[in-house]
Amino acid sequence: MGKRKRQGKRVAFRQNRQQPGRRKDWTRRDQADPAVEDAAVWETVRAKGELSRKRTVAERAQPASPGDGSAFLRGTVIAVRGQFVEVDAGGRTWMCTVRRVLRTKLIEGRHPVVAGDQVRFAPAPESTIGQAVIEEVLPRRTTLHRSEGRRFHVIAANVEQVVIVSSIREPMIKPHLIDRYLVAVHAGGPVGLVCLNKVDLDKDGEADEILERYRRIGYGAVATSVPSGQGVEELRGILKDKITMLVGQSGVGKSSLINAIQPDLNLKVAHVSIATEKGRHTTTTAVWYGLAMGGAIIDTPGIRALDVAMVPLNELEAHFVEFVDRIPHCKYPNCVHIHEDGCAVKAAVEAGEIDVSRYESYVELFMDRSERQQQRR
Secondary structure (H helix, E strand, O other): OOOOOOOEEEEEOOOOOOOOOOOOOHHHHHHOOOOOOOHHHOOOOOOOOHHHHEEEEEOOOOOOOOOOOOOOEEEEEEEEEOOEEEEEEOOEEEEEEEOHHHHHHOOOEOOOOOOOOEEEEEEOOOOOOOOEEEEEEOOOOOEEEEEEOOEEEEEEEOOOEEEEEEEOOOOOOOHHHHHHHHHHHHHHOOEEEEEEEOHHHOOOOHHHHHHHHHHOOOOEEEEOOOOOOOOHHHHHHHHOOEEEEEEOOOOOOHHHHHHHHOHHHOOOOOOOOOOOOOOOOOOOOOEEEEOOOOEEEEEOOOOOOOOOOOOOHHHHHHHOOOOOOOHHHOOOOOOOOOOOOOOHHHHHHHOOOOOHHHHHHHHHHHHHHHHHHHHOO
């Protein structure tokens, strides 16, 4: 393929807008000196023509920016794959790139654009990569973050609810991970729900006790099993006409549940290792799927740990919803609910009003965040 020719045009040099750093009127100064021959007699300026007063610049394609954005198309980001962003607009999928100035503006995030974002974009010139260029990311109503080092990674945006999927077995349930997800969801704005999957493997009746723990504090909770069909219709009703994100460990059955709800999606699934009880990643990026019954669902890659560093340490207590009404009754205004006497939260735990497991999740998360905060100083 031959090199693409770059179009150019001749433009005038910009005039200097600042005074010179020092005066250079050597001629006048010499004329004032009688010992110097009159230089003005011999000084000449030869015109060089218009070409000497212009320079050549390359012309680049400019974004179609009418000012009010009326010429832009609007769509929903359905996936980010490397340098390309898939955007759905009226049923058509566009392969877009992100304008460099927008990437620079949003550099604090790992990705300037994520699944669920509402964007404005313009068709790209034929000579450029991709079918269109994203010019603007509209304000996000809700987000779900995770921390990666010193940066916060937005997993998805503009979702109405987040279903935290865990399995009772294969892999083994991690209640503390569910609680971390609930903190992240509460901080980001969406509604949080708990889905306990693979309940056909629950031989001890543990699932009901765990789900009731969350129902008591106001969270929606559902038990599901894809092989038996238990809870699938209930989950379908929860998802109908809502923008929902599914999160959880690898192998808990997120993609299997989506297939059970809408089989024609035929998402790839994988078995859990019997030896390690760890799932393998079948979803590698957050992907938006429209649902035939109305609404949409975002399937996300599984993660085994979640750092909620986006939540300030002194605000962590506010994201444990059962703590909120009791915090004003603590003896000390700066009570962290761990070692102080006269703590209303600890008293509620001892009285059985706050679940011990939930309190342990708070203490574990507080100590982890406190340690990380000290390491970063």
